[in-house]
Amino acid sequence: MQKTLVIDYEKCTGCRLCEMVCSVKHEGVNNPLRCRINIAKWETKGLMVPMVCRQCEDAPCIAACPTNARLRDEELGRVIVNYDRCIGCKTCVIACPFGAINWDPYAKKVISCDLCDGEPLCAKFCETGAIRYIDSSTANKSQQREAAEKLYESTKAAAEAVR
Amino acid sequence: MKVIVLGNGVAGNTAASTIRQLDKQADITIISEDTFPEYTACALPHYISGEHSRRRLFLRTKKDYAAEKIRTILGQKVTAIQPERKEITLDGKSLSYDKLIIATGSRPVVPPIPGVNLAGVFTLKTPGDADKIIEGIGKAAVLIGSGPIGVETAIALRKRGLEVYLIEFLDRIMPKIFDEKPSLMLRGILEEKGIHVFTGERVNSILGSARVEGVVTDNRQIVCDEVVMGVGVRPNVELAKQAGITIGSLGGIAVDRQMKTNFEDIYACGDCVQTRDIATGKETLCLLWHNAKREGLIAGSNCAGIPKTYLGSETITSLDVYGTHAASFGRIEAEPNQEEKVTVSERVTGNGYYRLIISGGKVVGAQSLGNAQDMGAMLYALIKRESLSKINQIIESKPLPMNPLYHRAARYLALQSIKE
Numbered sequence: 001m002q003k004t005l006v007i008d009y010e011k012c013t014g015c016r017l018c019e020m021v022c023s024v025k026h027e028g029v030n031n032p033l034r035c036r037i038n039i040a041k042w043e044t045k046g047l048m049v050p051m052v053c054r055q056c057e058d059a060p061c062i063a064a065c066p067t068n069a070r071l072r073d074e075e076l077g078r079v080i081v082n083y084d085r086c087i088g089c090k091t092c093v094i095a096c097p098f099g100a101i102n103w104d105p106y107a108k109k110v111i112s113c114d115l116c117d118g119e120p121l122c123a124k125f126c127e128t129g130a131i132r133y134i135d136s137s138t139a140n141k142s143q144q145r146e147a148a149e150k151l152y153e154s155t156k157a158a159a160e161a162v163r
Numbered sequence: 164m165k166v167i168v169l170g171n172g173v174a175g176n177t178a179a180s181t182i183r184q185l186d187k188q189a190d191i192t193i194i195s196e197d198t199f200p201e202y203t204a205c206a207l208p209h210y211i212s213g214e215h216s217r218r219r220l221f222l223r224t225k226k227d228y229a230a231e232k233i234r235t236i237l238g239q240k241v242t243a244i245q246p247e248r249k250e251i252t253l254d255g256k257s258l259s260y261d262k263l264i265i266a267t268g269s270r271p272v273v274p275p276i277p278g279v280n281l282a283g284v285f286t287l288k289t290p291g292d293a294d295k296i297i298e299g300i301g302k303a304a305v306l307i308g309s310g311p312i313g314v315e316t317a318i319a320l321r322k323r324g325l326e327v328y329l330i331e332f333l334d335r336i337m338p339k340i341f342d343e344k345p346s347l348m349l350r351g352i353l354e355e356k357g358i359h360v361f362t363g364e365r366v367n368s369i370l371g372s373a374r375v376e377g378v379v380t381d382n383r384q385i386v387c388d389e390v391v392m393g394v395g396v397r398p399n400v401e402l403a404k405q406a407g408i409t410i411g412s413l414g415g416i417a418v419d420r421q422m423k424t425n426f427e428d429i430y431a432c433g434d435c436v437q438t439r440d441i442a443t444g445k446e447t448l449c450l451l452w453h454n455a456k457r458e459g460l461i462a463g464s465n466c467a468g469i470p471k472t473y474l475g476s477e478t479i480t481s482l483d484v485y486g487t488h489a490a491s492f493g494r495i496e497a498e499p500n501q502e503e504k505v506t507v508s509e510r511v512t513g514n515g516y517y518r519l520i521i522s523g524g525k526v527v528g529a530q531s532l533g534n535a536q537d538m539g540a541m542l543y544a545l546i547k548r549e550s551l552s553k554i555n556q557i558i559e560s561k562p563l564p565m566n567p568l569y570h571r572a573a574r575y576l577a578l579q580s581i582k583e
Contacts, residue, residue, distance in 0.1 A: 060539075064479065066205035066452040068173075068222050084219060087209045090535065091453070091481035094490045097543040099536040103488065 002077040004136040005113070005120060007050050011130035014041050014048035018122035018131060025121050027107070034104050036113040037122050037131075050131060052122075053100040053113035055079055061112075064095035077136070078115045086110065164189045166466060167251060167260040169241055169402070171195035173203070173452060174433025174459035175266030176223065181463030183231045189467065191233045194253060198238040199290055200224060205452055207293045208312070212319035220290050244406035246426045262428050262466045265403055265416060266459065269396040269434035269450055274307070278369030278378075283389045287316055288396075301388025302326060305378050307366050309336035311482050313393035314353070318485065320391075321358050328385050329353065330378075331362045340480045340491040344509070345518060345530050352484050396450055398435045411437035413448050420472045422462035430466055432458035441475030442493065442527065442545050449476035477546070481535070488515075490535040493528030493545050496520055503527075524550045 022035040032038070037052040055078045062070045062079065069085035070092060072078070092110055093101045101112040113120075115133075123133040166182055168175045171193055179191050201223040209215035228235050236253070243252040244265075250257045271286035273279060283299050285292055296316075304320045306313045309331035321327045329336065335346040336353075350360050361380065369390060370377045377386045398415040409425040411417040415437030422430045433455040440447045454476040464471040479492040496507050496518075505527065508519040515533015519526055519541065526544045544554060 063457055064453045067203045085222070087206050087215065088483055089205065089481050090483065090488045090490070091479065093488070094479065094481055094492070094531070094535045094538040094542065095453075096536075096539040099539050102536065103534075 002136045003133050004055065004077070004139055005052060005115070005123060006132050006134055006139045007052070008130050008132075008142075009047075009049050011128040012039065012048040012050055013128055013130075014039055015127070017125050017127065018050065021121040021125045025116060026111070027104075031106075033102075034106060034111070036100075036102065036111050038102070050122075051098055051100055053079060053096075054098060055113070055115070060095040060097065061092035061101060064091045066091060076115055076118055079112065080114060081110065081112075083109060164467075165259065165261045166191045166264065167258065167262075168193045168264045168266060169195070169251070170266030170268055170433065170435075171197050171199070171201055171235070171237065172266060172268045172433055172455065173201070173222075174268070174455040174462070175264065176201045177456050177459030178264045178266060178430075178432055178463035178466070179233050180231060181460050182467045183233060185464065185467035185469055192236060192258075193228075193233060194236045194239065194241055194251075196238065196240045197289070200228075200235075200237075202290055203452070204288055207287055207290070208315035208319040210290070210293050211296055211316060212322040214322075217290065217294075220293075241402060244402060244408075244429075246406055246408070246429060249428060260428070262430070264462055264466060265408075265424070265429065265431040265435060266433045266455075266462075267399040267402060267435045269398050271392065272395045272397055273392065274394055276307075276366055276369055278371060278375070279392075281369055281371045281375045282373060283371070283375035284369060285389065285391050287312060287391055287393060296320075296389065296391060299389040300325060303328070303385070303387040305330060305366070305385055305387045305390045307378075307390060307392045308332075308394040309360075309362070310339065310393055310395070311337065311480055313391070314349075314484065315482055316391050316393065317353065317358050318356075321356060326359070327357075328359045328361065328387065330364055330366055330380060331360075332365050334363045336360060336362060337489075337491075338497075340478075340495060341489070341530055342496045342507075342518065345489070345516060345532050348516065348532055349484050349487070349489055352487055356485055396434065398437075398448065398450070400435055403431070403435070411446065413437050413446055415448050420474075421465040421470065422458055422473060423465065430462040432462040438473065438476045441477050442548060444475070447476055447478075449478055451476070451479065453477065453479065474546075477542075479542070487532055488535050489532055490538055491528070491530045492538070492542055493526070494520060495528055495530065521551065524552060526551065 018037050019032050019035040020030050022037050023031050027034045040049045059079050067085040069082045073080050101110050104111045120133050123131045168179050182189050200221050202220045206220050241251050241253050250259050271288050285296050303326040305328045306317045307330055309329055317327050317329045335343050336350050364380045366378050366380050368379045375390055400410050400416055403416050404410050409417040416431040416435050418431050418436050422432050424431050434450040461471045461473045481490045503522050505520050505522045510517045518530040520528035526541050529541045531538050
């Protein structure tokens, strides 16, 4: 049963706890330049958008890599890097439509979400439940229910209006 | 099914691996003149600089081929293809095939400069070339041509402590992928590191008796121990041409969107083919690694009976210039044939410099120096031919749509200021 990170943008408060635990886990320091999940913020609009690797099946970053350093790990359903091959050209950085690959300026390497080897800490620590690590095939359930409810309410209202 | 793949580059290898993944029984053989196993030319400058060991150039070993049950015949030249008999001629013998995949790649252009045949004058395509360049290291080196290969090699040799001279015929470095402003910024970085850059200058002759001793340009004479020429590559299509395979107007093998040639059982992929640009649809020779890899996958898939379509080539360049990430995709403002009118939107931020090329309300190109993370969003706007007004709409709409990438892009690209 493969799991995926599902982000509910409307629940994100921009607390950046996910960024903190991510960089601490991977690099041993709390540094927002060294984490694999990033919160893009528009404070004046009240918009907080966590951006993270979507672990694409047909990943543009894998296609773009000129040394075949990026590959898919089918066991966990994630994209990983073979740093032995990586030359740091950063083509993957521009190939990613989500801008989900970062360049760590300290370690001088490209970094992106590796699902913490199966127990993503961001999901564990997110207090509002904006980040969840759930079964891929039922990841749409909550949206489905929300939409279904709206559909039911509007259909009911229309039926009443006609009566 | 018996498949023969001509060429041991990324296109040929990807095609072979793709067929193997889809067909466990297929008989697959890769034949190449190269004696090396699959390598990546993109890492050669890093090997020359000493940052990468030689071993890291190679992407496959004999064990990998054995594990995939792919046979390899290296160091031998195929002299003919007979499409009607479905045979190729190798070392005087005929080998039959059910399907043939031509992935013969490209070769560096050698400009007809007097003295170009002297020892110590190199092009850079193979690990062998890189070995010779390292062997030939003396006090000074001249690079002819300032495309990404010339620039990366100049940096590599400078890191080795040589006096390096980078000579470009056009008026700025990397003239096909950067407009003047970002090009000048990159030139500044190179010059700061002591690389001598001369633009608008042509090398007229290479001096020396048995070995190169110097070069003469329009403006000066430079003493050097080796010369590396990076002035472009040409598709290897002679074998295909002789066999009656259609060659396109730009000099690459003509293929349809399934990477098939004019012969039913012959496919072609990689640097040897002519394709269409994914965004403009125009015929192009876009001889880059990621296109070759994708074409190999498409050719292999179709060959194995699983239909797949190649959507087109993408002009994407990304290189590291002494720690500054320089990236470019699509077209630049200064195109030689000014058919379409473009506007330019540029922005300098704490993180770097962005330059968007816009035509008809759509992104047709972008260049970036520094943090290029948001280029990806613009790249897909280009590929999808999304209009900027639609992007603005997506950004302004409520509630938040599940497409955060445009929001991310907008932050750095000040799209709100572009209303079309």
